[in-house]
Amino acid sequence: MPITSESELRRVYGEPSERSQQKVLDHLDRHCRRFIALSPFCVLSTAGADGRAEVSPRGDVPGFVAVADERTLLIPDRPGNNRTDSLRNVVAQPHVGLLFLVPGMNETLRVSGTAEIVTDADVLEPLSMKGRPPVSVLRVTVERAFLHCAKALIRARLWDPQAHVERSSLPTYGQMLADQIRGADAASIDASLDEAARNRLY
Numbered sequence: 001m002p003i004t005s006e007s008e009l010r011r012v013y014g015e016p017s018e019r020s021q022q023k024v025l026d027h028l029d030r031h032c033r034r035f036i037a038l039s040p041f042c043v044l045s046t047a048g049a050d051g052r053a054e055v056s057p058r059g060d061v062p063g064f065v066a067v068a069d070e071r072t073l074l075i076p077d078r079p080g081n082n083r084t085d086s087l088r089n090v091v092a093q094p095h096v097g098l099l100f101l102v103p104g105m106n107e108t109l110r111v112s113g114t115a116e117i118v119t120d121a122d123v124l125e126p127l128s129m130k131g132r133p134p135v136s137v138l139r140v141t142v143e144r145a146f147l148h149c150a151k152a153l154i155r156a157r158l159w160d161p162q163a164h165v166e167r168s169s170l171p172t173y174g175q176m177l178a179d180q181i182r183g184a185d186a187a188s189i190d191a192s193l194d195e196a197a198r199n200r201l202y
Contacts, residue, residue: 024146027070028111032145035109036073037063038102044075044138045097046089046115056086065100066127071142073098073111074118076127076134078202087136090115096140099148104159106150113143132202 003009025032041059048054058065058075066074077087090096094114101108115138118124124133157163170176174189 024144026143026145028067028073028142028145029070031147032109032111033067033070035102035147036065036067036100038105039100039109040064040103041101042075043099043101044086045099046086047093047095048089049092054085054089060129062102064127068139073140073142074123074127075138075140076124076129077136077138078129078134079200087117087138090117090138096138098140106153106159108148108153109145110148111140111142111145113141115140129202 003012028036040062041057042065043055044058045053045055060076060078064076066076068074094116096113096115098111099108100111118137118139119135121133123137123139127134127137153159171179172186172190173193174184174186174191177189178184178186
């Protein structure tokens with residue numbers, strides 16, 4: 001039988017520890033800010049007006065997410081495929097979640113709050129890379145922030161080179177898409193992605 005209430009959930013899991021509840025902040029303290037400054041990668045979660053969830057990777061040089069103040073983050077949106085799944089969700093409803101990772105570190109940082117899409121030049125220009133500003137910036141107002149313990153990444157052996165999967169274990173991206181999209185050409189897809197990685201990251 002599926003669990004359908006919090007009371008049933010608590011019967012299975014018990015109550016959270018006092019420490020796990022006390023660690024939740026309503027702002028970014030110096031440790032959170034330092035973690036974000038070291039992070040080259042985060043995962044953004046959003047949900048649309050219909051409640052359907054999306055999750056999207058965001059990555060760039062360490063500290064690419066700017067901390068404007070203890071309650072405000074600025075996330076640049078670089079050129080991509082223009083699907084804008086996450087941004088369309090933010091337009092529909094503003095609640096977002098973020099998970100920050102630092103290579104070699106097993107702890108993670110969780111942040112949640114509300115977001116808005118900004119295109120003002122004075123916000124975009126300071127977040128330029130190679131002379132090119134982002135297409136837009138996601139300005140996140142922080143409501144909760146807390147450090148997450150290392151268990152998940154330890155179990156995953158995420159940073160362990162011996163646990164890394166050979167790229168040849170899967171077909172190329174182009175080959176997989178060619179299997180999924182009628183008439184798509186794998187070689188053309190792979191070539192266009194290689195060119196984009198060289199010339200159109202920013």
